Amino acid sequence: MISLSCEEVWRQISDYIDDDVTPGTRRLLEAHFAQCRHCAALVDSVHNVVVLVADERVFTLPAGFSERLRQRLELQISGKRSDGS
Amino acid sequence: MDGDRGLGSTEFAAAEKELVAEVLAGRVERFYELVKPCERLVFITAQEILQNEADAEEVAQEAVLKAFRNLRLFRGESKFSTWLYRITVNEARMRLRKRREVSLDELMEADGAEETTYAPLQLADWREIPGQALEQRELQTQLAAAVASLPDNYREVLVLRDINGLSIAETAEALSLSLPNVKTRLLRARLMLRDSFIAQCSGSTRGAVGKGRK
Numbered sequence: 001m002i003s004l005s006c007e008e009v010w011r012q013i014s015d016y017i018d019d020d021v022t023p024g025t026r027r028l029l030e031a032h033f034a035q036c037r038h039c040a041a042l043v044d045s046v047h048n049v050v051v052l053v054a055d056e057r058v059f060t061l062p063a064g065f066s067e068r069l070r071q072r073l074e075l076q077i078s079g080k081r082s083d084g085s
Numbered sequence: 086m087d088g089d090r091g092l093g094s095t096e097f098a099a100a101e102k103e104l105v106a107e108v109l110a111g112r113v114e115r116f117y118e119l120v121k122p123c124e125r126l127v128f129i130t131a132q133e134i135l136q137n138e139a140d141a142e143e144v145a146q147e148a149v150l151k152a153f154r155n156l157r158l159f160r161g162e163s164k165f166s167t168w169l170y171r172i173t174v175n176e177a178r179m180r181l182r183k184r185r186e187v188s189l190d191e192l193m194e195a196d197g198a199e200e201t202t203y204a205p206l207q208l209a210d211w212r213e214i215p216g217q218a219l220e221q222r223e224l225q226t227q228l229a230a231a232v233a234s235l236p237d238n239y240r241e242v243l244v245l246r247d248i249n250g251l252s253i254a255e256t257a258e259a260l261s262l263s264l265p266n267v268k269t270r271l272l273r274a275r276l277m278l279r280d281s282f283i284a285q286c287s288g289s290t291r292g293a294v295g296k297g298r299k
Contacts, residue, residue, distance in 0.1 A: 013275070014268065014275050014276075015272075018253070046275050046279045049275070050275060053243070053247050053248055054248060059132070059248060062128075062138055065124070068146070069120070069149060073120075076153060076154075
């Protein structure tokens, strides 16, 4: 079986995480991960960071954001109405 | 990991279409119902592009108002949220351009240099941070700092795809990029984010993230 170099593996890591690789490529990548602890650690840690960054606790809205947005929107809406449009 | 974290997507699309039609027919007070599900991500998109909370809030508001005024131009070929993110990205880029007084070409520099070789930080024992560790304010701050450290064009892709959970196709649409271009940037962004985050963590919170923690 052909094997992949570490650099070839790095190029595929994002697609691998997104499950956007062919079954053949997936087998090659997983064969590489089984042998190369550096790449195995890399894919795990990239995956881990991608999961963490999606966590709602990391990026939050400032207090009162929604209220201020609604107020501005209502101003715009009432302005539009009073234009007679 | 599917990009679409929404409700059942066909029902969602139908409900959304109906709501858009209602607003256009004059029930303008219902417009906020379209915005509410994505307001958090509109703000985050602006915040991550601008890296300034006050500017981000203003841009987020401007984007929503612009969407309201231009709702007739929304074709319904994409989700309302994708359309709104696109407006947000454009507004934020304009604000950034004004702030930095650099040309847009410079801001969206060519991707030619992106094929350069990457050498990951060799940290074989850094594998996992438990989700509960995110309760720590410090870890959240480090993660945000790692995102902030990315170059603009990578950060935009990462924010839409990984933080907002858009699909690759939706990200491409929101940023007016090709699919391969999004994928290339996403790969670089994720690798850089990982390296930057590890660097942040090993800089100050050895104990919080290291192997010693269960």
